[in-house]
Amino acid sequence: MIESLEKMLAKGVDNPLLRFGLGKGYLDQGDFPRAAEHLRRCVDQDPKYSAAWKLLGKALEAQDDFSAARDAWTQGLEAARAHGDKQAEKEMTVFLKRLDKRDPASS
Numbered sequence: 001m002i003e004s005l006e007k008m009l010a011k012g013v014d015n016p017l018l019r020f021g022l023g024k025g026y027l028d029q030g031d032f033p034r035a036a037e038h039l040r041r042c043v044d045q046d047p048k049y050s051a052a053w054k055l056l057g058k059a060l061e062a063q064d065d066f067s068a069a070r071d072a073w074t075q076g077l078e079a080a081r082a083h084g085d086k087q088a089e090k091e092m093t094v095f096l097k098r099l100d101k102r103d104p105a106s107s
Contacts, residue, residue, distance in 0.1 A: 001025055016046035023052065027059050035059040043075070050080035050088040057095060070099060 002025040005018055023039035026032075039056035043049055053076025061069040073092040080089040 016042045016049055016052065019045065020049065020052050023055055027055055032059045032062040036063070048079045048083060050076050050083065050085045053079055054088055054092055057092065061099065066099060070096065
């Protein structure tokens with residue numbers, strides 16, 4: 001899947017859904033820096049994409065960048081609330097609480 005998405009990107013196709021797919025694919029493979037790169041581009045293109053904010057936070061947390069993960073999830077919460085995306089809102093709320101326990105200095 002990643003190969004075909006990368007080919008599309010190389011051909012000049014670039015949109016939030018493509019970036020989300022690449023970000024999720026790299027996240028699933030454990031390539032957190034690459035996942036974060038594509039997910040950042042996704043939310044740059046569509047700041048309302050709450051699912052992308054959620055995965056961006058996960059990719060950043062996996063790199064022990066707790067402050068950036070907190071920022072991503074906080075922005076993701078705003079996006080989720082603005083669109084009534086209750087599931088993403090609940091998940092990111094849990095992630096933030098878990099982050100508070102893991103890294104109290106970042107809250």
